[in-house]
Amino acid sequence: MSPDDPRLAQLRRAYETRRWLQALPWMLPVLGLAALAWSWGSSVALALGPVGATTMVWSQWRGGEVARSAAEGLLGSGAAFVLLGVWCQTSTCAGLHCIGVCALAGTLAGVVVSRRTDVRTWRTAWPALMMATLVVALPAGVFGLIGFVAPIAFWGFGVPIAWVLPRTV
Numbered sequence: 001m002s003p004d005d006p007r008l009a010q011l012r013r014a015y016e017t018r019r020w021l022q023a024l025p026w027m028l029p030v031l032g033l034a035a036l037a038w039s040w041g042s043s044v045a046l047a048l049g050p051v052g053a054t055t056m057v058w059s060q061w062r063g064g065e066v067a068r069s070a071a072e073g074l075l076g077s078g079a080a081f082v083l084l085g086v087w088c089q090t091s092t093c094a095g096l097h098c099i100g101v102c103a104l105a106g107t108l109a110g111v112v113v114s115r116r117t118d119v120r121t122w123r124t125a126w127p128a129l130m131m132a133t134l135v136v137a138l139p140a141g142v143f144g145l146i147g148f149v150a151p152i153a154f155w156g157f158g159v160p161i162a163w164v165l166p167r168t169v
Contacts, residue, residue, distance in 0.1 A: 023060035027053035029074060030135070033081060037138035040085060045138045052134035059127045069124045073131030076113035080105035080132075084139040102140050109136045 034049025059070035084105045109132045116128075 019061050019063070020057075023057045026056045026060045026071075030056050030131075033135060034138055036085070037081075040139055042139050044140075048134050048138055052131065052138075055127075055130055055134065059131075065124050066127050070127035070131045072116045073113050073128030074135060076116045076128065077109040077132035077135040079112055080109040080136045081139060083108065084136065105136055105140065109133075 030052040031049055034045045034052065037045035038049070056070055056074065060067045084101065087101045113128045113132045
């Protein structure tokens with residue numbers, strides 16, 4: 001087949017369409033988390049949910065280590081999402097304890113995601129970092145701008161902690 005063959009172009013279109021269709025279901029968990037955070041009162045979830053879903057679908061379409069890393073970022077930040085969600089439901093934001101909870105959630109996400117992915121190389125770190133940041137920021141928006149920024153700022157504290165923890169193989 002020559003590169004100009006219409007059959008080759010048709011096969012390529014079919015291949016890419018199939019890859020997109022296989023990536024689309026990955027948006028459902030992100031949109032589900034955004035809907036849950038929005039039900040808790042996080043207005044930022046309306047903006048970050050579609051961004052996170054688009055990022056997740058793109059990374060899964062891209063495939064390889066980018067897809068694995070983004071999936072690990074989504075799964076690894078689940079504990080921080082639950083921590084913030086429980087805090088949103090049981091307490092009101094007043095004072096430094098809210099910043100502390102957001103900082104703890106960011107650090108927790110940094111530790112968990114760093115343990116699950118190889119964050120020492122940028123190629124595998126950025127999809128995990130992006131997804132974990134978006135997931136943790138969904139419920140943190142209830143606490144306002146500080147709640148949104150604190151988990152992102154404290155994410156970096158979790159990475160060195162994960163490096164010194166012993167690895168189990």
